[in-house]
Amino acid sequence: MSDKNVLRLPAEELFQRELDALISAETGTVPTGWRMSPKSVLAYITGGTKVKGVDITPKYMGSKRLVEIAIATLVTDRALLLTGEPGTAKSWLSEHLAAAVNGDSTKVVQGTAGTTEEQIRYSWNYAMLIAKGPCPEALVKSPVYRAMETGSVARVEEISRCASEVQDALISILSEKRLSVPELGLEVPAAKGFSVIATANTRDKGVNDMSAALKRRFNIVVLPTPSDMETEMEIVRTRVAQMSAGLDLNACQPGEDTVEKVVTIFRELRSGATLDGRQKLKAASGVLSTAEAISLLANSMALAGSFGDGSITPMDLAAALQGAVVKDEDKDAVTWKEYLENVMKKRGSAWLPLYRACRELNS
Secondary structure, rough: HHHOOOOOOHHHOHHHHHHHHHHHHOOOOOOOOOOOOHHHHHHHHHOEEOOEEEOOOOOOOOOOHHHHHHHHHOOOOOOOEEEEEEHHHHHHHHHHHHHHHOOOOOEEEOOOOOOOHHHHEEEEEEEHHHHHOHHHHHHHEEEHHHHHHOOOOOEEOHHOOHHHHHHHHHHHHHHHHHEEEEEOOOEEEOOOOOOOEEEEEEEHHHOOOOHHHHHHHHHHHOOOOOOOOHHHHHHHHHHHHHHOOOOOOOOOOOOHHHHHHHHHHHHOOOOOOOOOOOEOOOOOOOOOOHHHHHHHHHHHHHHHHOOOOOOOOOHHOOOOOOOOHOOOHHHHHHHHHHHHHHHHHHHHOOOOOHHHHHHHHHH
């Protein structure tokens, strides 16, 4: 299948030119198992520079120091845990760190209530197991197993959604840096460069709390929500452009005023107060994260491209906002109606078309 027919390419393929430019221009010390030095990884993640004629675009817009801590953790023998509110780019940063360090971000275990210990360690091809008995050919290696063999980075997404016994399967791996396969009498040692990047959602705290023993094996980096309006708008603009480039949306990019309105609404309903702090508001029950703002604008573009002239209208935006804000019909419908009447309606002519479209849908 050609790249044009793939819905979503991994980071190492999507940003291959940038990675190749940084690798070819490398002058620093490259750790064993890595493709570039920690400084080059930082340059790839934070962007804003040009290397051998190639613009390095920002992948994470936030505290540079937090990115440095995350990269430095991967140089040591400790695993990295990225935690924070939903939509704070934990998975996005995890993927790009793995892409920059190893050129392979696809060794992933997706944590869910149905994730099993076999997905962390190994499983078997049972047809071959019955036919031949335990043998290397019947062994099905997990992403973590393959990362240990090759000295690369494995990713465990939403680790706090995994059951406790599944989480604990990582303890011996992270402590001993070895994986035992007793059926074959094997002890698989981790090659240099092996590490694990896990992500955890603070909204899931209490679903399956990580044990103290497991937490000690990780260096924990907390990713905050964007601290200011300008940063969040820049993140939204950049990611909407990147996301829409791979989709047939047939629509124009959202204008500056559209992005500003969406980010303003999200920040106010998230914090429970207007941006100037003068008016208290009911907070929405949903997260209303930056990631949701990006999805909302992409959905608005899809509506405009599929059923309009390609330009986002207030009605397109209102439809997407209704779905994003009103998650709990009983609570959020009231919150949204009060916001429309007490805040948006009073903001003048620039907000009036959006207010009318939202009120029409909310009636």
